[in-house]
Amino acid sequence: MSYIKIWIHSVWGTKNHEPLLVRDIRTKIFYHIKENCKQKEIYLDFINGYVDHVHCLLALNSDISISKTMQLIKGESAHWINDNNLILGKFEWSNEYFAVSVSESLIDKVRDYIKNQEEHHRKITFKEEYDEFIKKFNFQVKAKAGF
Numbered sequence: 772m773s774y775i776k777i778w779i780h781s782v783w784g785t786k787n788h789e790p791l792l793v794r795d796i797r798t799k800i801f802y803h804i805k806e807n808c809k810q811k812e813i814y815l816d817f818i819n820g821y822v823d824h825v826h827c828l829l830a831l832n833s834d835i836s837i838s839k840t841m842q843l844i845k846g847e848s849a850h851w852i853n854d855n856n857l858i859l860g861k862f863e864w865s866n867e868y869f870a871v872s873v874s875e876s877l878i879d880k881v882r883d884y885i886k887n888q889e890e891h892h893r894k895i896t897f898k899e900e901y902d903e904f905i906k907k908f909n910f911q912v913k914a915k916a917g918f
Contacts, residue, residue: 777831778816780881782824782904783845783868784897790822791858797822799857804848811843816878819885821892826885828873837870869901871908 785791792800801818804827808815814830827844831837845864852862873881884891891900905912 773833775831775833776875778873778875778878778881779827779829779831779837779840779870780873780885781827781829781837781841781868781870782901783841784824784865786863786865788823788865788897791862792820792822792825796857800848800852801825803851804844807847807851808844813840813843817882817885819888821888821897824897826888828878828881828885841868841870869904871904 797820801820804818804825805815808829813832813835815827816830817828818825820826829840831840835843845868849862849864852858895903904910
């Protein structure tokens with residue numbers, strides 16, 4: 772048997788940064804995402820976010836890529852949100868997402884960061900947070916890229 776644990780901090784937003792994830796809706800969506808991940812054997816350690824985006828700390832499964840994992844989480848949750856009419860109109864996530872590996876030694880720090888999203892975004896916008904991630908992790912951004 773192989774033993775694999777690759778921690779990933781992933782972030783994605785609503786389409787066009789629309790502030791659709793008000794607290795009650797956000798709570799329902801996050802609970803659903805947790806349950807969906809369990810069913811799909813995706814280990815979701817922590818989830819939180821704010822009105823226009825989501826942060827997840829997950830352990831990558833040994834037989835599934837990051838892109839497939841994100842597709843399973845984002846695609847299924849958007850479908851569920853629409854089926855349950857949680858918002859007016861059609862709900863969509865942004866096509867883009869951010870994903871970075873996390874050292875085992877930094878897991879608690881990342882959990883705390885994710886846990887404090889509401890307070891964090893009283894001081895900084897999602898766009899500013901996104902720009903910080905791009906700079907911090909030295910991503911090469913194409914002209915049209917962005918959440």
